[in-house]
Amino acid sequence: MPEHPTATHTLESRPPAASVIAECLRTQATAPPCSAGARFFGREPLSADASPWYRGALGELEVARRLTALGPAWRVLHSVPVGRGTSDIDHVVIGPPGVFTINTKHHEGRDIWLGAKRLLVSGQPTDHLRNARFEAKRASQRMSVAMHALVDVAPIVAIVGARRITVRERPTTVFVMRERELVGWLTALPPVVPPADVARLVEAAAQPSTWHDSPSLEPVDVAAFERLRSEVARARSRRRGWAAVGFLGLLGLLPVAAMLAWISLVGLIAR
Known part of the structure; x- marks a missing residue:
C-alpha cells in the first residue's frame, strides 16, 4: 500500500510501546543514579516504580517484533492513544480477516490458567479478559464513527513469556494466545474484507483523531x-x-x- 503524504503525523510512524516507554523513562528519571561501586557489583539500575513499565515495554516490543512477520496485506498500529485521557491500545491489527486489538501482557516465568470467564496469573485473578473486551468495543465505536459504517473489532490477549498456560475452557469473546502464536493464528483466518476496504480502514485508523478526543503524538526517546x-x-x-x-x-x-x-x-x- 502506498505511503500517505502525512505519514509522519499519523499513527503509522508511532513506535511500538511508545506510551509505556515514555512512562518508564519519566519514572526512572526520578530515581537516584547508581554509584560506581553499585554498578561494579551489578546493582539493578531500574527503580521499583519503573520496573513494571519496563517489563510492559519489553512485552509490547516483543509482540510488535512478531507482528512484523505479517504479510503486505496487513497493517499494524502501535500504542494507539484512545479516549480522552492517557489510555492506549497496545496494537491495532488490520488485514483481510478484519480488525483486531491486541492487549499485551508480559508474564515472564509465570503460570497462566485460562477459563471461560477468568484468566489467572500464578493463581491470582486478573482483569485481562474484561479489559480486552472493553478495548475492542471502544475501538469498534471509534472506527465505526470514522468509517460511517459498523466496524467489528475482535479482542486478543497476547501472553508474553509465560512458563505454562493451562486452558480449562476458552473464552468465547476474547482470543487468548502466546505471542509466538499470533501471526500463524491471524494469517490462518479466512479473508472477509476486500483489499480496497482494508486500505480504507487503515487510512481511518491511522488518524489520531479517530481514536482520541485531543490527539497529541509526543516524540518518544526510543534511544534512551x-x-x-x-x-x-x-x-x-x-x-x-x-x-x-x-x-x-x-x-x-x-x-x-x-x-x-x-x-x-x-x-x-x-x-
Missing part, C-alpha cells in the same frame, strides 16, 4: 530506552558473574586474582 536496556543487561551479566565467582570461591577453585579478572571480563562482555 535502548540505553536503559543495555544498562539493565550489563547489570544482570555482572550479577551472574559475581554469582559464578562466589560459587567457585566457595569450592576453593578460584584464587582472588582470578576472581577479579573474571569480574572484569564479565563487565567488558556486557558492554
Whole structure:
C-alpha cells in the first residue's frame, strides 16, 4: 500500500510501546543514579516504580517484533492513544480477516490458567479478559464513527513469556494466545474484507483523531530506552558473574586474582 503524504503525523510512524516507554523513562528519571561501586557489583539500575513499565515495554516490543512477520496485506498500529485521557491500545491489527486489538501482557516465568470467564496469573485473578473486551468495543465505536459504517473489532490477549498456560475452557469473546502464536493464528483466518476496504480502514485508523478526543503524538526517546536496556543487561551479566565467582570461591577453585579478572571480563562482555 502506498505511503500517505502525512505519514509522519499519523499513527503509522508511532513506535511500538511508545506510551509505556515514555512512562518508564519519566519514572526512572526520578530515581537516584547508581554509584560506581553499585554498578561494579551489578546493582539493578531500574527503580521499583519503573520496573513494571519496563517489563510492559519489553512485552509490547516483543509482540510488535512478531507482528512484523505479517504479510503486505496487513497493517499494524502501535500504542494507539484512545479516549480522552492517557489510555492506549497496545496494537491495532488490520488485514483481510478484519480488525483486531491486541492487549499485551508480559508474564515472564509465570503460570497462566485460562477459563471461560477468568484468566489467572500464578493463581491470582486478573482483569485481562474484561479489559480486552472493553478495548475492542471502544475501538469498534471509534472506527465505526470514522468509517460511517459498523466496524467489528475482535479482542486478543497476547501472553508474553509465560512458563505454562493451562486452558480449562476458552473464552468465547476474547482470543487468548502466546505471542509466538499470533501471526500463524491471524494469517490462518479466512479473508472477509476486500483489499480496497482494508486500505480504507487503515487510512481511518491511522488518524489520531479517530481514536482520541485531543490527539497529541509526543516524540518518544526510543534511544534512551535502548540505553536503559543495555544498562539493565550489563547489570544482570555482572550479577551472574559475581554469582559464578562466589560459587567457585566457595569450592576453593578460584584464587582472588582470578576472581577479579573474571569480574572484569564479565563487565567488558556486557558492554
